[in-house]
Amino acid sequence: MTSRDLILGRIRAALGDTGTVAEQPLPRRYLSAHAPADDPAALLDLLHRNLTDYRALVHRCTEAELPSRIAELLAARGSRTVAVPAGLPDGWLTAAVGVEPLPDDGSLTAARLDAVDSVVTGCALAVAETGTIVLDGGPGQGRRLLSLVPDHHLCVVRAPEQVVASVPLALPRLDPARPQTWISGPSATSDIELDRVVGVHGPRTLEVLLVTV
Amino acid sequence: MRVALFATCVNDALFPATAVATVRLLERLGVTVDFPAGQTCCGQPQYNTGYRRACEPLVRRTARAFAGYDHVVTPSGSCVAMVRDNYPRIGARAATEGRGGELTDAATALAPRVIELTEFLVDVLGVEDVGAHFPYTVTYHPSCHGLRMLGLGERPLRLLRAVKGLELVELPGAEECCGFGGTFAVKNAAVSAAMAEDKLANALGTGAQVLCGADNSCLLHLGGTLRRRGDALRPLHLAEILASTEEHPWRPS
Amino acid sequence: MSDTFLGMPAFPQAAARAVRDRQLRANLRHATHTIRDKRARAVAELPDWAELRSAGKAIKDHTLRHLDRYLVQLEEAVTAAGGTVHWAADAEEANRIVAGLVHATGTTEVVKVKSMATQEIGLNEALAAEGVTAYETDLAELIVQLGEDRPSHILVPAIHRNRAEIREIFADRMASWGRPAPEGLTDSPAELAEAARLHLREKFLRAEVAVSGANFMVAETGTLVVVESEGNGRMCLTLPRTLISVVGIEKVVPTWRDLEVFLQLLPRSSTAERMNPYTSLWAGTTRGDGPSEFHLVLLDNGRTAALADQVGRQALRCIRCSACLNVCPVYERAGGHAYGSVYPGPIGAVLTPQLRGTASPVDASLPYASSLCGACYEVCPVAIDIPEVLVHLRERVAEQGGHPVERAAVAAAGYVLDHPAALAAAERLAGRTRALHPRRLPGPGRAWTDSRDLPEVPAEPFRDWWRRNRT
Incomplete structure (x- = not known):
C-alpha cells in the first residue's frame, strides 16, 4: 500500500462518524470591506495612512510628474544603478539621468542584484485597509527576485484603478496561476522581545508613489 | 417570587x-x-x-x-x-x-x-442598588468563569458602585486568572502560586482593604495565600458586601 | 516528533523550575504583555471579527470533514502547475523523502523558512545525519540554532531570550556557522537584525535548495501561502532552484476565496498587524521566475489520529497564530520549554498529546497544564475550545489509570456527594475537629499548603444554619 492510500484510508476511517451530519452552508456574514469602497479619494488617503503606519515612505504625484518624481527619489538615495523589470513603461526612467538602468532580460542573478541600489516596479493592485501592495509578475513588476534583493524598492501605484478597499475585494482581481508577493511595508521582525523592528532581509526601504491623473 | x-x-x-x-x-x-x-x-x-x-x-x-x-x-x-x-x-x-x-x-x-x-x-430583579452599606475600599477580581464563560460583564461592578460608603478601586490585570483552577492548584502548584502572587501584587497595589470576588473558589486560593503571607487585605464574597446594611453591618467572622 | 524532546520531565516539574528563573519570567512577561495588548487593538479595528472567526471555524471544519477529497484535489492542482506531490505517513517517512530530494540535487546545504511541521518531524537532525546542513533563516530560529537551544514559542521561538542574551549568542556563535557578527555589536534590536541580514545573505545567494512549510494550501488552485515578516521566506521561496515544502495535511482550504478570511484572521492574531510585511503565494513552478523544481510533502504524523477524535479534532483547525500562548497565564510563567514539544502553550497542550499520544510522563501531564481560564478560547481566531479539549484529554489520561490516589478520592467523594446525609455528617465532623487542623499538610496536600493556608473550617456548615434558622 502506498502512503497516499494509507493516509486517505486513515482519513476516511477517522471521519466515519460524520456521514450523517447535514452540511451547513458556510457562514460568510463578515464584511466585504471595512472602508467605503465607492469613495476613491478616501480609499487613497487610507492606503497612504496605512502604508505610512508600517514605515513605507509614501509620495504622491500626477502622471505627468511621475518621471521627475522617480528621478528625484532615486537621486535622493544616491542610487547609481536601478533594476528595470520587463514591461516597465518607457517614460518612467527617462528623467533619471546619471542612474544606470539594468533591464531584466533574465540575466540579473541574485548575486548581481545584491549590488544594485534600487528597483522600480509597478504593481497589480493595492489594498487600502491593510496598506498592502500586490505584485504578480505582470508587466512592469518583474520576476520575484527583482523586488526582493535590492535594498530599495520604489513601487508605483496608479489610483484609483489599482486601489481596492479590502482583502476580500482584492482576491477576485488576482490570478491564482501567477506567483504573487503581497508587501505591507518594508521587511520587519518582531523576534526580539516581540517588538517590531524594521529592516531584515527584504528591502529595508519601501517607497510608494501614489499616482493620480 | x-x-x-x-x-x-x-x-x-x-x-x-x-x-x-x-x-x-x-x-x-x-x-x-x-x-x-x-x-x-x-x-x-x-x-x-x-x-x-x-x-x-x-x-x-x-x-x-x-x-x-x-x-x-x-x-x-x-x-x-x-x-x-x-x-x-x-x-x-x-x-x-x-x-x-x-x-x-x-x-x-x-x-x-x-x-x-x-x-x-x-x-x-432589575436592581443595581440593593440598599447595601459597606464603608470600605474594595477592589474586584472577576473570576474567569464569570468573566469569560458567563459574560457577567459590568454587573458585579454596577452592583458594587451602588453600595453606600463603598469606594471601588480598579484592579489592574483584572481579567487575568488568579491561578486556582480547581485541581490545577495542586497539580501545578508552582505555577498556581506564581499566578496568585502576581494577582495579589496587583490587588495590594490598589491599596484596597477588601478583595471582592463572586466565586469563593478563587478566594479560597487567594485568601489562603494572603494569610500565609500575613497580608491584611481581606478576601470577601460579593454577596456578603451586598448583604451588609447600616442596621446589620458586615462583621468579620 | 523530534528526539530532542524525549525524556522530558513532566510539565509540573519543568514549569516549577521555570517559575524560579527570574530572568526568564521577566522576558516572557514583557514579551507576552507587549503582543497581547497590540493584538487586542488590531482585532478591535474590525467590527466583523466575530463573523470572520465563525467563518474561519466553519471553513476549517468543512475542510476537515472532506479532507480526503480536498487533498486529492490539491494534489491534482499542484501537479498540473508543475509540482510533485509526496505523501508521508509519519516523521520518519517525511524526513526520508526530503533527504532523498536534497541528495538528488547534489548539494549538502539547504536554507529553511521557519516551519512548525519540519520542527515537529526533526528534519534538521535527520538531514544532519545524512550529511546535509540545514540553515535556519528566520531571525528567532537563527537565535535558537546558534544558541543550540530549543524553540519556546510558535511565532517567536526565541521569546525566552532578551536582547542582551541574543547579542551574546550572535557575538559568540555566528563565526562558527559563517560570517561572524560585526565588531562592537550592541544589543539594539536594529543592530541585531542587521547582523542577521549580513550573516544570512551569503547563504541565500548560494543556496540551491530551500525547505519551507506553508500556512495555507488551496485545493482549488494548488496555491501555497507563506506568511512572514522578514523576507527570509521570500529569499528561500524565490532564489534556490529547488523548493521542498513540508506541510501538514490539515493546512488545506478549499478555495482561493477562502483566503479572504484567513489573511484577515492570521496577521492580526499573530503579530497584531493589519497585514504582515510579506505574503508569498505560488502554485507549482513558473517559467523564469523562482524555483524550477517544486516538491510538496503532505504530512500526516498523527493528524489522522486526532481527526478520529470527535472532540479533539477541532485542534486541527489551528492556524499557528500563537495568540493563545500570548494570553496564557500558565505559558507566561512556565515558558515554552516546559511543554516538551515544538507546540507549546495551550494549543500545544491539546495538540501534542493527540499527535504523540499520552503515554510518556510529559505528554500525560500536558492536558493538566492549564487553569482552564478560557483566555485561549477567547482569542483563538478559529474558535478552538481549548479548555473543552483539555478536559476531554484529561479523561483519556485518567482512564489510562495513572493516578490511583486521585481515582480513590473521586470514588469516595462520589459516594458522599450522592448521599447528602453523609455529606452533612462529614461537614459536621470537620467543624468539630477544626481546632486540630494543621497549617501545613503532609503528602500530596503539601502542594496546597506550600504556598497557601488551608481555609478555616466554619463551626457549622450552611446546611445546619438553614435547619436552625429557616425550617
Missing part, C-alpha cells in the same frame, strides 16, 4: 457566611428562598480533572433537587458555568456512548434555570 438557592458544596462546607448572606440579601429584596436539601455538588472538580462519568449521578441529583423552580440562584459563577456548558456535554457524550438521552434531558431541563447571583439581581 420563590427561588431555590444552590449554595454549592464549597460554600456549604467552607464559606457558609456567603450562603447565609445570599439568603438575607434575597429575602431583603422580597424573594422567598428555598434550600432543597437534596443538593450537594455540581461535579465540576471531578469533571475538570477527567472523571466525567463520576459526574453523571450528580447531574441527575442536581436536576432532581431543583425540579420545579424557575430560578436556581447561586453565588458561584463557576458552578453555573459547569451546569450550562458541561451538563449538556455530559448528556451528549452519554448518548454517543449508547446510554440514551436521560442525562441530556436532565441537563436541558436544568441548565436554563440556573442563574448566577449578579445575573439574577440585575437581569431578573
